[in-house]
Amino acid sequence: MEYNIVIGLETHAELNTDTKLFCGCSTSFGSEPNTQTCPICLGLPGVLPVINRKAFDHTLKTALALNCEINDFVNFDRKNYYYPDLPKNYQISQNHFNVGNNGSVDIIVKGEKKRIGINNVHLEEDAGKLVHPEASDAGHSLIDFNRAGVPLVEIVTNPDLRSIDDVQGYMHTLRNILQYINVSDCKMQEGSLRFEASISLCRKGAKVFGNRVEIKNLNSMKAVMKVLAYEISRQKELLDKGAQIVMETRLWDEVDGVSRRMRTKEEAHDYRYFPEPDLVPILVDKKSIDRIRETIPELSAMRRQRFTSEYLISDYEAGILTESKPLADYFEECVKLTIVSPKELSNWIINDVLRVLNEKKSHIQDFTISPKMLVDLIEMKSEIGGSIAKEVFSEMSNTGKDASSIVREKNLTPLSNAEELNFIISKIIEDNPKAIEDYGKGKKSALSFLVGQTMKITKGKANPKILIDIFREKLENNL
Amino acid sequence: MFLHELTANGIREKVKNREVSCVEVVKELFRRIKQKEALIEAYIFLDEEGALSKASEIDDKLESGKEIGLLAGIPIAIKDNISTKNIYTTCASKILENYIPPYNAFVVKKLLQEDAIIIGKTNLDEFAMGSSTENSAFHITRNPWDTESVPGGSSGGSAAAVSADMAFMALGSDTGGSVRQPASFCGNVGFKPTYGRVSRYGLIAFASSLDQIGTLTKDVFDAAMLLQVISGHDALDSTCSALDVPNYLSDINCRDNVVRIGIPREFFREGLDSEIRNALMNALEIYKKNGAVVIDLSLPHCEYAIATYCIIATAEACSNLARYDGVRYGYRSRLDDDNIVDMYSRTRAEAFGDEVKRRILLGNYVLSAGYYEAYYLKASKVRNLIKNDFDEAFTKVDCIISPTCPTPAFKIGEKILDPLEMYLSDVYTNIANLVGIPGISIPCGFTTAGLPIGMQILGKHFEEKKILQIAKLFEQETDFHLQKPKLD
Ligand SMILES: [Zn+2]
Numbered sequence: 014m015e016y017n018i019v020i021g022l023e024t025h026a027e028l029n030t031d032t033k034l035f036c037g038c039s040t041s042f043g044s045e046p047n048t049q050t051c052p053i054c055l056g057l058p059g060v061l062p063v064i065n066r067k068a069f070d071h072t073l074k075t076a077l078a079l080n081c082e083i084n085d086f087v088n089f090d091r092k093n094y095y096y097p098d099l100p101k102n103y104q105i106s107q108n109h110f111n112v113g114n115n116g117s118v119d120i121i122v123k124g125e126k127k128r129i130g131i132n133n134v135h136l137e138e139d140a141g142k143l144v145h146p147e148a149s150d151a152g153h154s155l156i157d158f159n160r161a162g163v164p165l166v167e168i169v170t171n172p173d174l175r176s177i178d179d180v181q182g183y184m185h186t187l188r189n190i191l192q193y194i195n196v197s198d199c200k201m202q203e204g205s206l207r208f209e210a211s212i213s214l215c216r217k218g219a220k221v222f223g224n225r226v227e228i229k230n231l232n233s234m235k236a237v238m239k240v241l242a243y244e245i246s247r248q249k250e251l252l253d254k255g256a257q258i259v260m261e262t263r264l265w266d267e268v269d270g271v272s273r274r275m276r277t278k279e280e281a282h283d284y285r286y287f288p289e290p291d292l293v294p295i296l297v298d299k300k301s302i303d304r305i306r307e308t309i310p311e312l313s314a315m316r317r318q319r320f321t322s323e324y325l326i327s328d329y330e331a332g333i334l335t336e337s338k339p340l341a342d343y344f345e346e347c348v349k350l351t352i353v354s355p356k357e358l359s360n361w362i363i364n365d366v367l368r369v370l371n372e373k374k375s376h377i378q379d380f381t382i383s384p385k386m387l388v389d390l391i392e393m394k395s396e397i398g399g400s401i402a403k404e405v406f407s408e409m410s411n412t413g414k415d416a417s418s419i420v421r422e423k424n425l426t427p428l429s430n431a432e433e434l435n436f437i438i439s440k441i442i443e444d445n446p447k448a449i450e451d452y453g454k455g456k457k458s459a460l461s462f463l464v465g466q467t468m469k470i471t472k473g474k475a476n477p478k479i480l481i482d483i484f485r486e487k488l489e490n491n492l
Numbered sequence: 493m494f495l496h497e498l499t500a501n502g503i504r505e506k507v508k509n510r511e512v513s514c515v516e517v518v519k520e521l522f523r524r525i526k527q528k529e530a531l532i533e534a535y536i537f538l539d540e541e542g543a544l545s546k547a548s549e550i551d552d553k554l555e556s557g558k559e560i561g562l563l564a565g566i567p568i569a570i571k572d573n574i575s576t577k578n579i580y581t582t583c584a585s586k587i588l589e590n591y592i593p594p595y596n597a598f599v600v601k602k603l604l605q606e607d608a609i610i611i612g613k614t615n616l617d618e619f620a621m622g623s624s625t626e627n628s629a630f631h632i633t634r635n636p637w638d639t640e641s642v643p644g645g646s647s648g649g650s651a652a653a654v655s656a657d658m659a660f661m662a663l664g665s666d667t668g669g670s671v672r673q674p675a676s677f678c679g680n681v682g683f684k685p686t687y688g689r690v691s692r693y694g695l696i697a698f699a700s701s702l703d704q705i706g707t708l709t710k711d712v713f714d715a716a717m718l719l720q721v722i723s724g725h726d727a728l729d730s731t732c733s734a735l736d737v738p739n740y741l742s743d744i745n746c747r748d749n750v751v752r753i754g755i756p757r758e759f760f761r762e763g764l765d766s767e768i769r770n771a772l773m774n775a776l777e778i779y780k781k782n783g784a785v786v787i788d789l790s791l792p793h794c795e796y797a798i799a800t801y802c803i804i805a806t807a808e809a810c811s812n813l814a815r816y817d818g819v820r821y822g823y824r825s826r827l828d829d830d831n832i833v834d835m836y837s838r839t840r841a842e843a844f845g846d847e848v849k850r851r852i853l854l855g856n857y858v859l860s861a862g863y864y865e866a867y868y869l870k871a872s873k874v875r876n877l878i879k880n881d882f883d884e885a886f887t888k889v890d891c892i893i894s895p896t897c898p899t900p901a902f903k904i905g906e907k908i909l910d911p912l913e914m915y916l917s918d919v920y921t922n923i924a925n926l927v928g929i930p931g932i933s934i935p936c937g938f939t940t941a942g943l944p945i946g947m948q949i950l951g952k953h954f955e956e957k958k959i960l961q962i963a964k965l966f967e968q969e970t971d972f973h974l975q976k977p978k979l980d
Contacts, residue, residue, distance in 0.1 A: 056820075057593065057595075057821070058575065058583070058593070058697075059575045059581075059693070059695055059696040060693070061692060061731075062730070093859070095833075095836060097819050101814065283860050283861045285860055286859075287807055287868055290699075290731075291697075291700050291731065292731075
């Protein structure tokens with residue numbers, strides 16, 4: 014049977030602030046367990062939260078970038094539930110007075126533009142992390158509170174996503190926006206981007222949607238795609254059999270690739286939200302909205318368009334270059350530094366720079382070759398020849414040295430010096446009478462052969478254009 | 493006069509003038525404590541060693557002519573719900589029996605900066621929930637004026653210690669009257685500042701929007717002195733005001749502000765003990781004699797105050813107390829639990845007392861889905877109406893005077909089985925917490941049985957100074973504050 018699908022997505026992104034949301038502890042990733050904690054983020058008796066203004070500004074920036082209406086009265090609420098990784102057994106979150114509401118994101122799915130509604134954008138604190146020992150009979154679990162209190166922006170869509178392609182397009186666009194406005198690193202492997210999905214199916218043509226299933230614990234975009242594919246087929250199978258979908262919360266098991274029941278609607282938590290009395294409401298005036306709005310850069314969709322018209326590169330290339338803001342910035346930095354055509358720069362970046370970054374599993378921000386260094390190399394190309402240029406590029410990417418010093422050190426300077434070249438060429442003419450003869454008979458390919466031989470002997474250091482000129486001159490004279 | 497009978501300011505003068513050393517003061521005080529503590533049981537923890545070492549530190553300072561703090565050499569007791577670094581802080585609860593905070597509360601830091609000497613931690617109703625100190629998990633505290641009676645609560649230990657001359661001054665906390673009511677029962681001066689005047693950082697929360705640290709002292713001047721030290725902005729408490737702290741000590745004898753006194757008629761109706769009513773009427777006569785005008789007032793929404801208070805306080809409490817789960821610190825059930833939920837349940841069932849459990853249940857109820865609007869939200873609205881009553885009243889008067897409590901100290905065990913009767917003990921005091929205004933309780937007479945009677949003076953937000961002046965006038969005209977319980 015054919016079904017319509019309705020999906021809503023909640024995204025939690027760790028904000029890239031230096032310190033936690035309500036205390037001064039560092040947010041850096043990968044430290045020894047429980048070394049980035051203090052009485053406040055451990056929820057010791059008597060402590061109080063103090064809002065990190067930068068985290069708030071980042072949330073405001075996110076809400077603005079997602080075209081939300083900004084609330085002038087913003088407040089926090091306590092979300093009460095017991096879990097060992099939650100130090101206070103309540104999470105400071107927002108329920109009634111979010112930072113932003115009623116936003117939207119435009120995504121492109123199969124070439125078509127689609128608008129996804131954003132229900133709300135709000136700010137909350139992260140919980141710690143449970144570490145379960147490998148032995149199943151260990152009888153205990155450990156808790157690392159380094160992550161407890163790290164600021165999260167939560168972005169909640171309306172149920173506007175109608176297919177897995179929509180979801181993929183939305184997640185990519187959202188990640189791209191968060192990175193562009195520089196509020197989150199969106200590093201999946203560090204868990205800085207996490208999702209919860211809700212999905213319901215109904216038979217095509219039916220007016221009422223089926224029961225909603227929520228799925229928690231989705232720590233990557235891949236997991237979201239996998240779980241939704243799994244859920245759609247699971248629910249289809251049930252509906253085909255005429256069974257009812259149970260309204261419930263399921264947990265994604267990454268290892269086994271299945272979702273499992275966590276709790277049914279009857280067992281659902283009552284979070285007993287109420288306004289957080291330890292924080293004062295934040296009044297957001299037009300001035301602070303304008304101040305934050307000014308810090309939002311041109312987003313990738315706009316930039317992609319501009320790249321094709323301003324730099325005359327293809328939409329495909331512009332798409333790759335604007336995929337991440339640092340890469341697009343890198344490209345534009347290069348453009349500014351040289352008269353080399355943007356098209357050629359784009360070729361270098363897409364073919365060479367991205368290949369090396371891929372091999373090294375590295376990011377453009379950490380790339381050893383600065384835009385200035387790349388431009389210097391490309392400008393040198395006409396002099397040293399394409400193949401040497403590529404060789405120098407790979408050396409640069411390994412060592413971080415600039416092009417001219419590599420050329421100098423490795424003695425890669427092209428043999429444009431006539432005396433030395435004349436000597437080598439005379440020798441080649443002497444050694445290859447057959448080719449000289451062929452050339453005399455008008456066989457133009459003989460010239461290519463001779464140039465090739467010279468390149469071989471000079472290990473590619475000669476400039477082929479100059480070589481051709483010299484050979485021509487000598488051979489014409491000889492005849 | 494014995495050293496321990498002096499006021500804090502009296503000790504301060506003696507120490508400053510080098511008539512007595514801080515070590516001598518501490519030793520003398522501990523002699524007194526050793527005589528009387530077995531009877532009163534005001535303390536949960538005494539730190540004689542720490543007090544002596546701090547005392548000799550200050551003596552060294554004095555010796556070398558270094559500048560000394562405002563509270564130099566004054567031994568002070570701290571209610572055991574205020575965090576003291578490396579000193580047990582139990583909230584009189586089994587669940588925190590072995591908890592030692594790794595940090596000092598803001599007020600404790602301030603005290604130490606001003607060279608006060610911390611002598612120990614005083615008894616309270618568990619997590620400050622109660623009006624008699626009978627809800628302590630460890631022991632009851634007796635009223636020095638009648639050891640068969642309660643000292644009031646929840647700061648009963650602090651009040652009894654000051655009253656029995658076992659501390660020169662003490663810190664308490666006041667969520668619904670927990671400083672003013674025991675001050676009234678024990679014949680002290682008890683001051684609850686404006687919400688936000690004193691940082692709550694380190695005060696173990698009961699009800700966050702109502703809690704405020706307050707003072708228990710032997711007279712009004714001592715209250716002003718202690719308030720001066722603990723008031724002020726703290727970046728670690730978002731609800732703490734950044735307003736400048738006026739000098740409470742200068743002009744404390746000024747009488748210019750004793751002008752219009754409001755008397756809320758709702759506070760003088762049924763349930764008020766007649767001896768207390770008479771004491772209040774006499775007190776008002778003294779003010780009138782000194783030029784004040786007494787104005788009849790109505791605070792129409794005050795009849796909902798107790799219900800409003802019960803809902804807001806318990807809602808906040810159930811959330812604040814959720815962290816005591818046996819996972820990270822404090823008591824954990826010793827039974828081998830096979831799952832975390834059982835561990836939570838047993839830990840909390842075994843280590844919380846009945847009154848705390850009652851309030852946690854009530855709080856969860858009023859916040860739960862389907863009830864939130866009917867209870868918590870409605871209570872928040874009523875709270876605003878009560879605030880409006882006071883805003884309106886303060887356009888006509890400079891302060892509001894009432895009894896602190898409807899009755900004098902009651903007998904131990906008399907009300908413990910009737911929680912509602914117990915809650916009524918806060919009927920005149922918890923309104924100040926709902927509204928956030930400052931209030932003081934000062935002695936204004938004695939019953940025929942010889943129990944102290946307290947008078948409450950409420951003022952506008954941040955008008956602590958005016959309240960202190962109004963209270964000081966009364967003290968200068970009377971000698972109730974000079975009476976001491978006979979403990980021999
Ligand atoms: Zn921290």
